[in-house]
Amino acid sequence: AEPISADAIRAATGGINTATIIENDASDQNWLNYGLNYAETRYSQLDTITADNVGELGLAWSYNLESRRGVQATPIVADGVMYVTASWSIVHALDAITGEKLWVYDPEVPGEYAAKGCCDVVNRGVAIYEGKVFVGSYDGYLHALDAATGELLWKIDTIENRDMSYTVTGAPRVINGKVIIGNGGAEFGVRGYISAYDTETGDTVWRWYTVPGDPAKPYENDAMKMAAETWDPSAKYWEAGGGGTVWDAMAYDQELNLLYIGTGNGSPWNQHLRSPAGGDNLFLASIVALNPDTGDYVWHYQNTPGDTWDYTSTQHIILADLEIDGDTRQVLMQAPKNGFFYVIDRTNGEFISAEPFVETTWAKAYDADGRPIENPDARSKDKPFEPVPSAYGAHNWHPMSFNPDTGLVYIPAQGVPLVQSTDPSWELNSHKPMSTMSGVGWNLGYLFNVVAPQATPFGHLLAWDPVNQREAWRAEYVSPWNGGTLTTAGNLVFQGTADGRFIAYNATNGEALWQVPMTSGVIAAPMTWEHDGEQYVTIAAGWGGVYGLMQRATEKVGPGRVFTFRIGGSEEIPTAELSTRTELVSGVPYDPEQVTAGLATYVSNCLFCHGVPGVNNGGAVPNLGYSEQEVLTNADAWVLQGAGLHNGMPRFDAHLTDADVQNVLAFIQGTADSLRAAAATKAQ
Ligand SMILES: O=C(O)c1cc(C(=O)O)c2c(n1)C(=O)C(=O)c1cc(C(=O)O)[nH]c1-2
Numbered sequence: 001a002e003p004i005s006a007d008a009i010r011a012a013t014g015g016i017n018t019a020t021i022i023e024n025d026a027s028d029q030n031w032l033n034y035g036l037n038y039a040e041t042r043y044s045q046l047d048t049i050t051a052d053n054v055g056e057l058g059l060a061w062s063y064n065l066e067s068r069r070g071v072q073a074t075p076i077v078a079d080g081v082m083y084v085t086a087s088w089s090i091v092h093a094l095d096a097i098t099g100e101k102l103w104v105y106d107p108e109v110p111g112e113y114a115a116k117g118c119c120d121v122v123n124r125g126v127a128i129y130e131g132k133v134f135v136g137s138y139d140g141y142l143h144a145l146d147a148a149t150g151e152l153l154w155k156i157d158t159i160e161n162r163d164m165s166y167t168v169t170g171a172p173r174v175i176n177g178k179v180i181i182g183n184g185g186a187e188f189g190v191r192g193y194i195s196a197y198d199t200e201t202g203d204t205v206w207r208w209y210t211v212p213g214d215p216a217k218p219y220e221n222d223a224m225k226m227a228a229e230t231w232d233p234s235a236k237y238w239e240a241g242g243g244g245t246v247w248d249a250m251a252y253d254q255e256l257n258l259l260y261i262g263t264g265n266g267s268p269w270n271q272h273l274r275s276p277a278g279g280d281n282l283f284l285a286s287i288v289a290l291n292p293d294t295g296d297y298v299w300h301y302q303n304t305p306g307d308t309w310d311y312t313s314t315q316h317i318i319l320a321d322l323e324i325d326g327d328t329r330q331v332l333m334q335a336p337k338n339g340f341f342y343v344i345d346r347t348n349g350e351f352i353s354a355e356p357f358v359e360t361t362w363a364k365a366y367d368a369d370g371r372p373i374e375n376p377d378a379r380s381k382d383k384p385f386e387p388v389p390s391a392y393g394a395h396n397w398h399p400m401s402f403n404p405d406t407g408l409v410y411i412p413a414q415g416v417p418l419v420q421s422t423d424p425s426w427e428l429n430s431h432k433p434m435s436t437m438s439g440v441g442w443n444l445g446y447l448f449n450v451v452a453p454q455a456t457p458f459g460h461l462l463a464w465d466p467v468n469q470r471e472a473w474r475a476e477y478v479s480p481w482n483g484g485t486l487t488t489a490g491n492l493v494f495q496g497t498a499d500g501r502f503i504a505y506n507a508t509n510g511e512a513l514w515q516v517p518m519t520s521g522v523i524a525a526p527m528t529w530e531h532d533g534e535q536y537v538t539i540a541a542g543w544g545g546v547y548g549l550m551q552r553a554t555e556k557v558g559p560g561r562v563f564t565f566r567i568g569g570s571e572e573i574p575t576a577e578l579s580t581r582t583e584l585v586s587g588v589p590y591d592p593e594q595v596t597a598g599l600a601t602y603v604s605n606c607l608f609c610h611g612v613p614g615v616n617n618g619g620a621v622p623n624l625g626y627s628e629q630e631v632l633t634n635a636d637a638w639v640l641q642g643a644g645l646h647n648g649m650p651r652f653d654a655h656l657t658d659a660d661v662q663n664v665l666a667f668i669q670g671t672a673d674s675l676r677a678a679a680a681t682k683a684q
């Protein structure tokens with residue numbers, strides 16, 4: 001078949017606007033918005049593929065994204081054209097029927113920018129509007145591309161203060177000629193905000209801050225005045241930025257004309273250091289309704305008042321109409337990091353219900369006013385506390401889906417154990433050893449795992465009944481960090497897994513009906529679309545994200561790859577590339593005293609991406625316990641001279657010396673030696 005011509009792409013995409021995105025709801029033939037529709041349900045009415053015939057699903061094509069970091073994008077499909085992003089915010093336009101490349105746009109994010117973000121150089125996808133494709137790049141620019149050619153039409157800087165570590169990972173949304181995007185950075189000290197830009201010109205239409213700024217300056221609006229009353233200024237929260245980044249979820253109700261956003265954690269995390277007298281610290285960890293025309297505040301609901309555990313509320317927001325106590329309620333639903341499932345009246349923000357969907361230790365329940373009843377130990381200043389869920393979240397950015405036929409929400413639920421304890425040496429931008437990741441700018445105010453966590457890690461697909469607030473069924477996985485979900489009118493749920501499989505379940509009862517191997521672990525969500533009467537299912541696979549930087553659950557470590565399936569598809573799934581991780585390192589000479597010094601430097605600078613040598617097995621970033629000899633002998637080049645800059649390995653010569661590097665090598669070798677000794681003892 002002939003590849004789609006630029007004119008045909010213009011015809012397919014030129015007319016896409018808010019009205020056509022809403023019209024698509026009648027058929028779900030295309031997938032024009034990150035979460036399919038403005039309600040972000042990820043429920044498709046397409047029903048050619050059903051629980052009865054899903055077993056005949058086969059590969060139509062796969063496409064190599066040539067990326068080695070996390071792939072988190074949900075593709076956009078418009079009349080046979082697909083737009084998907086890889087890591088480093090690189091956009092690929094494909095012929096959706098054949099998988100043939102149409103064009104690639106690389107925003108050329110500098111490699112050193114990787115160190116400015118907490119959680120891998122990921123991107124969750126593009127937005128499309130009137131013949132333009134919009135991508136927010138990791139380094140904070142918003143790019144408008146010609147959908148037909150990939151040519152750059154305009155590019156603007158969304159970051160208002162480049163001294164701070166802002167990044168962009170989320171997918172933009174477009175409403176009535178405005179492209180809307182927030183940012184990340186609350187692990188490093190930033191002030192969160194969300195902005196709307198004119199789709200034609202890139203001019204800023206509005207900007208809404210999520211937390212108050214310097215009280216010496218006028219409040220930007222009444223909402224900021226209200227918010228400032230919930231903060232203690234004694235610790236000068238505005239110097240650390242306060243946090244509250246809008247790095248992922250949005251949803252839009254066209255009848256109410258309300259834009260819903262989820263806001264992130266406090267900066268620093270530790271409330272004792274951020275707002276010592278406590279307070280709710282609005283609008284951290286909240287759902288906020290804004291007028292999308294003006295950016296004016298309308299209402300808010302704060303899931304986690306006075307956040308101190310990185311309990312972001314940036315997780316997926318879904319709009320639905322539910323029958324509750326005999327009334328049809330216009331609700332929004334969210335399962336944020338903190339482990340509670342929320343049902344909120346989306347007309348006014350009224351709290352309807354919240355129940356834990358996993359085990360929780362920080363709070364057991366919510367009161368009738370919608371406030372958590374906290375465990376008094378959860379805010380301890382002096383004692384370590386194991387918050388369950390941890391900062392990785394009971395549910396992170398991996399999208400959930402809601403099926404109105406089954407009435408169930410399909411949540412990629414998980415647990416990643418972590419203990420938190422106040423960091424006594426915390427200072428703003430202190431760069432001090434033993435402050436976790438301080439060397440590359442982490443400013444959490446917490447140390448991790450000062451005592452061993454008690455909880456066990458898990459991951460499962462959870463089918464949740466939001467009306468009765470209880471579990472319907474679950475499917476267990478071998479590891480946390482599984483992919484987002486898609487549900488369809490064919491009574492199906494699709495999900496990719498951390499251990500590198502793509503699975504279809506019966507949506508009613510959770511029976512696994514079909515599965516195929518992937519070439520890597522999967523974290524993104526699948527999507528579905530229809531062309532010439534044929535239904536297709538697409539998943540973008542590629543392991544990474546914050547958990548996937550240092551850990552993985554499969555030896556399959558292939559590059560990012562897009563897979564598209566149809567009934568009767570007969571292409572072979574490509575053979576997976578396997579990890580070449582071999583033996584623990586050996587032969588580095590060291591003095592045991594260097595090991596202790598190396599530990600401090602390692603924890604401050606290396607741990608968050610590389611994990612524990614020989615204990616974690618390496619994810620999107622190699623585990624140094626299995627380093628090749630070449631890396632060990634040239635450690636100075638890698639650590640101090642930026643040999644890996646293009647891959648996002650920071651250059652540490654401003655923070656570390658040759659002696660520090662030698663100590664880190666001693667720590668790696670010392671750890672490998674003790675692991676080997678422990679294994680030998682166990683074998684006897
Ligand atoms: O506070 C922030 O600004 C911020 C940003 C991001 C991001 O932009 O990806 C993440 C987080 N926080 C975060 O807490 C988190 O767990 C997380 C996971 C991921 C990922 O892509 O795997 N991003 C982020």
Ligand SMILES: [Ca+2]
Pocket residue numbers: 186187264265310312
């Ligand atoms: Ca965060």
